[in-house]
Amino acid sequence: MAKNRGYQKLVKEHYHKEAQAHGVHATSTMADKVTRLREIDNIISYLKNGDRCLEVGCGNGAGSVAIARAKAVKMTCIDFSEDLLALAQKQPTKGMRGTVEFKHQDVLTLDDKKRYDVVFTERCIINLMEWQDQKDALARMAAALKAGGRMVLVESFTDGLAELNAARSDLGLPAIDPAYHNLHLDKEKTIKHLAAEGLVLQEENNFLSTYTFGSRVVYPAIARAAGKDIRYNSAFGNFFALLPNAGNYSQLKILVFRKK
Numbered sequence: 001m002a003k004n005r006g007y008q009k010l011v012k013e014h015y016h017k018e019a020q021a022h023g024v025h026a027t028s029t030m031a032d033k034v035t036r037l038r039e040i041d042n043i044i045s046y047l048k049n050g051d052r053c054l055e056v057g058c059g060n061g062a063g064s065v066a067i068a069r070a071k072a073v074k075m076t077c078i079d080f081s082e083d084l085l086a087l088a089q090k091q092p093t094k095g096m097r098g099t100v101e102f103k104h105q106d107v108l109t110l111d112d113k114k115r116y117d118v119v120f121t122e123r124c125i126i127n128l129m130e131w132q133d134q135k136d137a138l139a140r141m142a143a144a145l146k147a148g149g150r151m152v153l154v155e156s157f158t159d160g161l162a163e164l165n166a167a168r169s170d171l172g173l174p175a176i177d178p179a180y181h182n183l184h185l186d187k188e189k190t191i192k193h194l195a196a197e198g199l200v201l202q203e204e205n206n207f208l209s210t211y212t213f214g215s216r217v218v219y220p221a222i223a224r225a226a227g228k229d230i231r232y233n234s235a236f237g238n239f240f241a242l243l244p245n246a247g248n249y250s251q252l253k254i255l256v257f258r259k260k
């Protein structure tokens with residue numbers, strides 16, 4: 001019998017509102033433009049032409065189509081939100097080098113075996129608000145990979161948020177809490193769990209560290225001192241996207257694993 005996961009109602013309601021507010025646009029689920037562009041560019045960097053890919057939690061599909069425009073990959077893109085999936089089916093697909101197939105599927109019932117070269121997520125596993133469910137989803141995704149295949153997790157982790165909040169605290173800024181519909185992953189527990197599923201960590205990519213430090217620590221401290229409102233996508237904050245990456249100051253990071 002299917003488990004009753006109360007939090008899934010809350011998560012689906014969140015994405016119902018997101019679907020209404022943003023439609024097919026790339027602003028859906030991510031208001032910060034630098035973050036969105038960096039996520040897509042980094043995912044693309046882990047794919048090669050001809051790869052068969054599974055995207056878990058594709059949302060409205062704007063990112064999926066952008067990826068298939070850049071690389072000739074065969075993508076199966078799944079999501080459990082009926083609202084977002086209906087939008088994904090309407091995405092303009094002109095100019096794609098690869099293919100995208102959008103499917104309604106809860107990752108917690110995913111049953112594909114050894115089918116994909118790459119399985120990736122963009123902030124989906126954090127929507128599973130119990131560690132037991134996160135573990136189950138990760139194990140199902142691991143099983144869906146071919147031997148030698150790669151798992152690319154673009155997810156939020158507790159360690160990066162702790163370092164960010166320590167820096168904010170030094171300047172008297174309040175801590176940033178995870179969004180109400182997210183449970184951040186514990187990096188060490190995630191690595192250990194996936195090791196038991198036959199996956200070896202290849203890379204930790206703190207691709208947003210410098211930008212997040214600049215836009216979520218330096219910028220708000222200066223804006224506050226100057227009596228200005230703090231907002232997303234400020235010209236001041238965008239400067240930090242031009243600097244080389246350093247440190248572990250972002251909750252959002254990429255872990256890359258290879259299946260033995």
Ligand SMILES: C[S@@+](CC[C@H](N)C(=O)[O-])C[C@H]1O[C@@H](n2cnc3c(N)ncnc32)[C@H](O)[C@@H]1O
Nearest residue numbers: 029057058059079080081106107122123124127
């Ligand atoms: C933060 S959004 C990101 C969506 C898309 N990747 C993007 O970047 O816009 C997370 C997505 O995961 C989906 N999701 C959450 N729980 C899921 C589940 N159990 N099975 C499949 N998809 C799920 C949500 O519906 C949502 O579209």
